[in-house]
Amino acid sequence: MGVDTILTDGIIPAPVRRRPEALLQVEQLSIDIATRDANVRLVDNVSFGIGRGERVALVGESGSGKSVTAQALMRLNSRVKLSGRVNFDGKDLLSLSPSQMAAMRGQRMGMVFQDPMSSLDPLMTIGDQVAETLRIRGISKRNARQRALDVLDELKVERAAERLDSFPHEFSGGMRQRVVLAMALVGEPDLLIADEPTTALDVRVQERVLDLLDEISRRRSLAVLLITHDMGIVAGFADRVMVMYSGRIVEENEATLLFAEPQHPYTRGLLEAVPRADVTVDRLRSIPGAPPVPAARPSGCTFHPRCDRAMAICSSVEPGEAITPSGARVRCHLYGAG
Amino acid sequence: MAYLRLISQRLVMTVLTLWGLATLVFIMIKLIPGDEAQVAAGPGANPEQVASVAKRLGLDLPVLQQYLNFLLRMLRGDLGTSVVSSKPVLTELAAVLPSTIELMIFASIIGTLIAFPMALVAASYRGKAFDGIARIVAVTGGAMPAFWLALMLQFFFGNVWRITPISGQHSFGIASPNVTGMPTLDALLAGDIPAFLDALAYLILPAFVFAIPFAAQVFRLLRASLLGVLASDMMLPVRAKGASTSRMVLRHALPNSLLPTVSLMGVLVGGMVGGAILVETVFARRGVGSFLANSVALKDTYAVLGAVMFVGIAVCLVNLVADIITLMLDPRIRGTQFGAGAK
Ligand SMILES: Nc1ncnc2c1ncn2[C@@H]1O[C@H](COP(=O)(O)OP(=O)(O)OP(=O)(O)O)[C@@H](O)[C@H]1O
Ligand code: SF4
Numbered sequence A: 001m002g003v004d005t006i007l008t009d010g011i012i013p014a015p016v017r018r019r020p021e022a023l024l025q026v027e028q029l030s031i032d033i034a035t036r037d038a039n040v041r042l043v044d045n046v047s048f049g050i051g052r053g054e055r056v057a058l059v060g061e062s063g064s065g066k067s068v069t070a071q072a073l074m075r076l077n078s079r080v081k082l083s084g085r086v087n088f089d090g091k092d093l094l095s096l097s098p099s100q101m102a103a104m105r106g107q108r109m110g111m112v113f114q115d116p117m118s119s120l121d122p123l124m125t126i127g128d129q130v131a132e133t134l135r136i137r138g139i140s141k142r143n144a145r146q147r148a149l150d151v152l153d154e155l156k157v158e159r160a161a162e163r164l165d166s167f168p169h170e171f172s173g174g175m176r177q178r179v180v181l182a183m184a185l186v187g188e189p190d191l192l193i194a195d196e197p198t199t200a201l202d203v204r205v206q207e208r209v210l211d212l213l214d215e216i217s218r219r220r221s222l223a224v225l226l227i228t229h230d231m232g233i234v235a236g237f238a239d240r241v242m243v244m245y246s247g248r249i250v251e252e253n254e255a256t257l258l259f260a261e262p263q264h265p266y267t268r269g270l271l272e273a274v275p276r277a278d279v280t281v282d283r284l285r286s287i288p289g290a291p292p293v294p295a296a297r298p299s300g301c302t303f304h305p306r307c308d309r310a311m312a313i314c315s316s317v318e319p320g321e322a323i324t325p326s327g328a329r330v331r332c333h334l335y336g337a338g
Numbered sequence B: 001m002a003y004l005r006l007i008s009q010r011l012v013m014t015v016l017t018l019w020g021l022a023t024l025v026f027i028m029i030k031l032i033p034g035d036e037a038q039v040a041a042g043p044g045a046n047p048e049q050v051a052s053v054a055k056r057l058g059l060d061l062p063v064l065q066q067y068l069n070f071l072l073r074m075l076r077g078d079l080g081t082s083v084v085s086s087k088p089v090l091t092e093l094a095a096v097l098p099s100t101i102e103l104m105i106f107a108s109i110i111g112t113l114i115a116f117p118m119a120l121v122a123a124s125y126r127g128k129a130f131d132g133i134a135r136i137v138a139v140t141g142g143a144m145p146a147f148w149l150a151l152m153l154q155f156f157f158g159n160v161w162r163i164t165p166i167s168g169q170h171s172f173g174i175a176s177p178n179v180t181g182m183p184t185l186d187a188l189l190a191g192d193i194p195a196f197l198d199a200l201a202y203l204i205l206p207a208f209v210f211a212i213p214f215a216a217q218v219f220r221l222l223r224a225s226l227l228g229v230l231a232s233d234m235m236l237p238v239r240a241k242g243a244s245t246s247r248m249v250l251r252h253a254l255p256n257s258l259l260p261t262v263s264l265m266g267v268l269v270g271g272m273v274g275g276a277i278l279v280e281t282v283f284a285r286r287g288v289g290s291f292l293a294n295s296v297a298l299k300d301t302y303a304v305l306g307a308v309m310f311v312g313i314a315v316c317l318v319n320l321v322a323d324i325i326t327l328m329l330d331p332r333i334r335g336t337q338f339g340a341g342a343k
C-alpha cells in the first residue's frame, strides 16, 4: 500500500499544457457503483482538461469506462457515485444542486448518444424534440421552433421546414442522428460530448455526420469530446487523444504525436490494429486477451496480463503518471518516473 | 393507411366475436331442457299461446333455418321477448342501460383520478416513501373481492358513519324527470342541484366498488410502464437537454405509457359490465346487471339470454373503442396522413 501510494500520488507531475482558456478541468474523478455485494470502482482517478473549441477524443476498448466517464461529466447517471472535481468554466459541477446542474445541461454542455434509433421519443415530432432544449429555458414556442429549424438547416437536413412536424419513424438512421445532434446543439453549448455518435451508422453516413460535426465545431468554436473505439475516425478529427484502459487514462497526447509515437504498449496495440484509417476491421485483434471487468482488475498495472513488454514490477506496483520526451502523459513502468 | 387497415381488422374481429357469441346463445337455447315453445311462452302459457310462439319463432323449421332466422333477428336487434313483462328484451334493456353506463363512467372517472396522479408521483419518486405506500395500497385494493368491498363500504359509510345512503338511486320523492335515464344527469338537466347531489350520494359507494380495483390495476400498469420508459435509452437525451423530472415524466414517459394503459382500461371497463350484476344487486340499482339477476331469479330465459348477448356486445364495443384510441395515439400506426413532409 505504501509503495503504491508513493508511486501513484507522489509522482504526478504538474499537469501538461493546462490551457489558459480551459473550459473543462476534470481532477481525480472516480466513479463507483454500489452493487449487491460490493462497491465497484468503474473509473479510477482520471484527470484531464478540455480547452475552449478543442476537440478531444477518448478511445478504448468496450467496457473501459468511456461512457460512464462521459455521463459523469453531465451527472446523467444517478446510480453511480462520483468523487473528485469536475470544473466547468469555473464551476465545480459535482457540488451543484440538481436544479443548478439541470440548468447546465443543454445550455452549456450537450450530449449525443450511440444509438439514434432509440434516442428519440417516438411520439413527439422532430421539431418539438429539438425545440424542447429551448422550451425548457422558457423560450417562446415560435422562437424555439425557428431556432430548431435553423439548427436542422445548419445540419443540412433537407426540407427541414416541412419535416419539423414529422415523427422519428419517418427518418433514416443518418437523419435521426442529425436530429439528435440538433437537440444537443440548439442550446448553443460550449461543450459537446459525443458518445460513439456514428457507431450505429453505415460507413458513408458515419463520414458525413463526422464532417458536419467537424464543420460546426470550427464555426462555433465548440469544444467536442468524441468517444469512440474506432482509431480510424479519431485521426481526422481530434486535436488531442486520451486512451482509456480499465477505468484509467493510460496515455494522453496531441493527436499527431500520439499517432506518430505511441508510447504505452496498449496504445501501440490499438494502433497496430488499424491497418487503414478508412477500413473497419476488428481493430483489437492484435492485442491478445480481453480487458478485465471492473470488479476483478489485475494488481499493479491492470494491463500486465496482456502486455508483451511486462516486467516483474508490473504485476505488483501500479505505475504512476510520467511525461515522455514526446509530450505524452503516460502510465507505464517503461517510462519510469525517474 | 396502416391505420385504416388495423381498424378494419379490429372491426372484423369484433364482428366474428359477436357471431360466435350469438351462436353460443343459440346453442344454449337449444340445450335448455323441455319444450322450447313452452319455455319461450312462459310457464303459465296456455296451449294456444305456446302454439303461436312456436309459430312466431319458426320452431317447426329445420335447425339450420332456425339458426339463420335467429341471426337475422339478432341483426335487427330483436333479442327476444321477456316472458315476465311480454316486452321485447331490447326495450327493457334500453330502459335500464343508462343507469349502468352512468355507474361505469363515474367509476372509471374516479378510478382514473386516483390511479393517474398516484402512478405519476410514485414513478417520479421511485423507491421513496410515497412509492412504497402507494404500491402497498394498490396491492391491497386490487386484492379485495368486490362483494366484500361492497358490504364493507355499505357497512362503514352507510351504517356506522352514516355519510352516504346504503342502497337505491335517489331519495324518496326527489327524482328528477326521466330524460336520459341517468339520475345525476337528469337532475342537472332539470337544474336541480339538491337532486343532483342526492343522486351523486347514492352513486358514490357502488362506483367505488368498481373504482378501487380499477385504480389498483391501472396504477400498477401505469407505474411500471412509466418506469420502463424512464429507464429506456430514450430518456438520456431528454435528461441531457436539461429536462426536470416532472417534464420527463409528463411529456415523455406518460404519452409513451398511455398506449398500454388505455388498452388495459378498455378491458377493465368491459369487465365492469359483468361486475354490474353483483354491484347493482347489492346496491339495489336499476341497470343491466340487476335486470339480468332478476331475470335469472324469475327463470325468464329469453330475457337472460338476450341480456347475455347484450352484455357481450357492450364489452366488445368498449374494447373496440379502446383499441381505436390506442391506435390513434401512436404516430407509427396513425401513419403519414397527419405528419407533414413525410417521405
Ligand atoms: N449500472 C452499472 N452497473 C454495473 N456496472 C456497470 C454499470 N454501468 C457500467 N458498468 C460497467 O462499467 C464499465 C464501463 O462501462 P462503459 O459503458 O463506460 O464502457 P465503454 O467504455 O463506454 O464501453 P463501450 O465501448 O462498450 O460503450 C463496464 O465494465 C460496465 O460493465
Ligand atoms: S506498466 Fe508494465 S505491464 Fe503495464 S503497460 Fe507498462 S510495461 Fe506493460
Ligand SMILES: [Mg+2]
Residues within 6 Å of the ligand: A066, A067, A068, A195
Ligand atoms: Mg459506451
